[in-house]
Amino acid sequence: MSTGLPGLGSASLTLLNPTEWNAQTCAEVNARLETASAAHIADWAVATFGARLAVASSMQDTILPHLFGTRLPGVDVLFLETGYHFPETIVTRDEAARAFDITVVNVLPEQTVEEQDATHGKDLFARDPNLCCALRKVEPLRRALEGYAAWVTGARRVDAITRSEMPVVSWDAKHGLVKINPLALWDDAAVEAYQEANDLPRHPLVAQGYPSIGCLPCTRKVAPGEDPRSGRWAGQGKTECGIHTS
Secondary structure, eight states: OOOOOTTOOGGGHHHHSOSSOSHHHHHHHHHHHTTSOHHHHHHHHHHHHGGGEEEEOOSSSOHHHHHHHTTSTTEEEEEEOOSOBOHHHHHHHHHHHHHSSEEEEEEOOSSOHHHHHHHHOSOHHHHOHHHHHIIIIIHHHHHHTTTOSEEEOOOOGGGOGGGTTOOSEEEETTTTEEEEOTTTTOOHHHHHHHHHHHTOOOOTTGGGTOSSOOBGGGBOOOOTTSOGGGGBSTTTTOOOOSTTOO
16 A cells, blocks of 8 residues: 555554554554655555545635545535524635535534524523534534544644644544644645635635624634634633644
């Protein structure tokens, strides 16, 4: 099996494709892939995990659906359908599904928004955003990842201080599988360059002052010069939904 990584010959295959995945073997692989391009990381992920690989995408951009859809036809792209998305996010998801050879898997919470309102009271996101995210994102994703060997995210180190040392490859003990962040080292310029080079579908709200897009009730525009993540859960003292934290 080829690694797809220049300079990594057959002697490296044992390191890059361990027989058992755990924190140590993931750290060893990460050390080799830390400076690899996103394309090479994607090549390695597809060669190593094949159909047991899932790609998670918020559809803020369509880079991951393109990056993996061109390498693994029909790849499962997990979309957390919280019931609170901007209409533009749903439009972008549907455009990606038409544009790329991917299988969009809409990951649903156990309760609809109406059922959750009946159980926990209306607008839980305003009173207890951590619980709302747990119910509508974290727990549904946990269930959706069962059966996969690895998952890919679009998280980047520049997104937030909590992600500043995020590895490219790590062992996700919470879900019991390998976590791959091929865009970890990218900045906003790299994101823009990839989108332009590949003429990707764009989420229209990004150009309208929404550099970090989540659920509609918990996302606001960001003023020039503000932290891009400041538009998420504004005034709530919250910076992460819980997916990328242990």
